[in-house]
Amino acid sequence: MLPRVFGPGLVAMLLATAAMTVPQPVQAQVSPFTQSVAIAASDDEAIAAFYAARNYAPVWTDAGNAERRNVLLTALTRAGDHGLPVQRYDAGALADAFRAARTEGDRGRLEVRMTRAFLDYARDLNSGVLVPKKVDPGIVREIPVRSPESNLAMLTDADLSGFLAGLAPTAPAYAQLMKAKIQIEAQIARGGWGEALPAVTLKPGASGEAVVALRDRLVAMGYLGRSATRSYDDTMEKAVQQFQLDHGLEPDGVLDDSTLAQINVGPEARLQSILVAMERERWINIDRGRRHIWVNLTDFSARIMDDGKETFATRSVIGKDVLDQRTPEFSDTMDYMVINPSWSVPRSITTKEYLPLLKKNPNAAGHLKIVDSKGRVVDRGAINFGKYTAANFPFAMRQPPSDGNALGLVKFMFPNPYNIYLHDTPSKSLFEREIRAFSHGCIRLGQPFDFAYALLARQSDDPKATFHQVLDRGAEAAVRLEQPVPVHIVYFTAFPGAKGKMNYRRDVYGRDGLIFDALMQAGVVLGGHQG
Structure with a gap:
């Protein structure tokens, strides 16, 4: 299957470019190629050390590197399938640079550009495009990141294609999300799921135009086979119930406000959830x-x-x-x-919620014990709560074990x-x-x-x-x-269910919205197409 990011003509050009032989360096004590590579790599310690260790022998631009070039350029053209920022690696520009290379300096600079694209792609595919803590402080996950050195060590591996493929998350959900991405993009290209439903409540037994609109929407979304029915029959009720289960709703078979809101979410918004979920899978690419x-x-x-x-x-x-x-x-x-745990009340709750109550009534929250710094229970009557603030309150609160x-x-x-x-x-x-x-x-x-x-x-x-x-x-x-x-x-607001069918949930904290915006700023394009 040809990559969707580029047209067939560009793919053919890339493959032809991969087979090109760029002029070899003139033998000299320090060749122009070596100088060019050293200068181009000088601002990246890992790349500079990599080339120095191999005596500046080329990885991409020599006559014998055609297969390796082909593997990387092909992978870069398909970066959009993973929801990655295709312009960050820009396989088209690399292909143009191969065709335009005339001097050993051109060749050396192109050598380093290819290596940078390889490292960027390897990092993004393996551990994500974004640094999650920078997007939302509530995402405190430690992200497993392979070192540039370990990725560079694989450049001379005979199975570079296998290495690149193995960088993607191995959890089955990732492949299922990728499949769902392709399917929903195709659905969008065919016109989506049709018009949104009118604001109406529908129950089994109903009939009329609103039921027809619901029927057509369920058919387009794959929850109902083609039908000419105008009534909310048992088949439609079961389809609504399955939709509700797949969207975390009460499966009562009734089209109420909550179900209507979810059924009217368009495929573009669901695609956004899938792209974010793929990025989240890369963040948790661990055993x-x-x-x-x-x-x-x-x-x-x-x-x-x-x-x-x-x-x-x-x-x-x-x-x-x-x-x-x-x-x-x-x-x-x-x-x-x-x-039978006791509850040590967090200080933020003690000072923000309970201290104001205790100032008004020392016997408030009587189910909680007041304890000092050594854990000893203190008589409430001996404490002047009014003289303390959240900053200097010296006591803690604890609830003993109980039902x-x-x-x-x-x-x-x-x-x-x-x-x-x-x-x-x-x-x-x-x-x-x-x-x-x-x-x-x-x-x-x-x-x-x-x-x-x-x-x-x-x-x-x-x-x-x-x-x-x-x-x-x-x-x-x-x-x-x-x-x-x-x-x-x-x-995860998008994830495959037990049978592989996509499930969607509400973005309760708004985190996915922030991540999607950050992905767009990083160069990810909805649908994976070049702008």
Whole structure:
């Protein structure tokens, strides 16, 4: 299949260019080619050292380098398939430079340009175009970045094509996102999904023009086979339910305001979500662990994955959409769980929320203990709360273990600088909501006991009994996991479901919008076409 970024004529030119032989350097103690390479590479330590170590022997511009040139130029023409900034590597300009090269100086400069394009492409494909922390401070993930030296060491490998292909994320989701990107681009080229639906609520049994519009939209989106029906029949109801499941909505089969809003999102916006998801996959291009915990914030879910398959899932509540309460994105390792936990109230909550209440009424928040710096409980009556501010309040607050504890009866620990963990909660009703962003940042689980049983099943023949033996004592106790489990807190608004069909979620924190804008500024083009 020809690359979509360039037309057939340019592809043919690139392949012809790759076979060209640029004039060889005149043999001399220091040839013009060597001088040109040394000067062109002088501002890049890795490239300069690479060429110096190989006595300035060419990698791209010699007669014997045709196959290597062909491999790289072909990969660069297809960079748009990955949602990468094609102009950053500019295969067309490189091809022009090969045709225009006349002197050994031209050849040396072109040699370094090719190497820079190779390094840029290798880095972007393997670990992403953007630095996530610079886009949103809530994305605190450590990005695995291959060193330029390790990439340069592969330049003389016999299988450069295999090396380049292997730089892309290996998670199956990446290939599925790439496929979805191609499909939705084709759909956009055919005219998209048609007109948006009118603002109307439709239930099974309805009929009329609004139902016809819904029918046509579902057909265009692939949720319904071609049909002439004008009534909201069982087939249409099932199609709506499947759409709702794929978009994180309550699958009641009713076209209400929430479902209407999602069904009217156009394919261009969905393509944006896919491009962002591909970039996010590059940020987490790591060994995720044969067993790992996957918390997708936009899906309000926490899952245990074993060898690529979901073995347990529960609803979750995440941080509020408030600047300092949004749940951050990062990966860590869960080491233990605490059963019957006490809650050490974070200082920000103590000073911002509880101290003003205590100033008005020293007996406010009576379910919490006031403790000093040594953890000793202090009599509230002995404290003049009015003389303290958020800056100088010398006490902390703690809630003892109980059914009403803010952490519930169990919390799951992966110690991290952000003080984020998974935990139970007494506020069970929130799990019935469609959008579940209510916490101060930690992740509340809808089925924490079952989550604990699933984790303990690896180290106990009767995990339920093991858990309840500790729970029934009523005292705070830590239970270590014999096999620590990686935890990945992620934020995907586009991801493939279990059968490969694309799922979409709302951009709850607006992070994807920021990432898409940054990708556009970096040169990524919607649809992957050259501007």
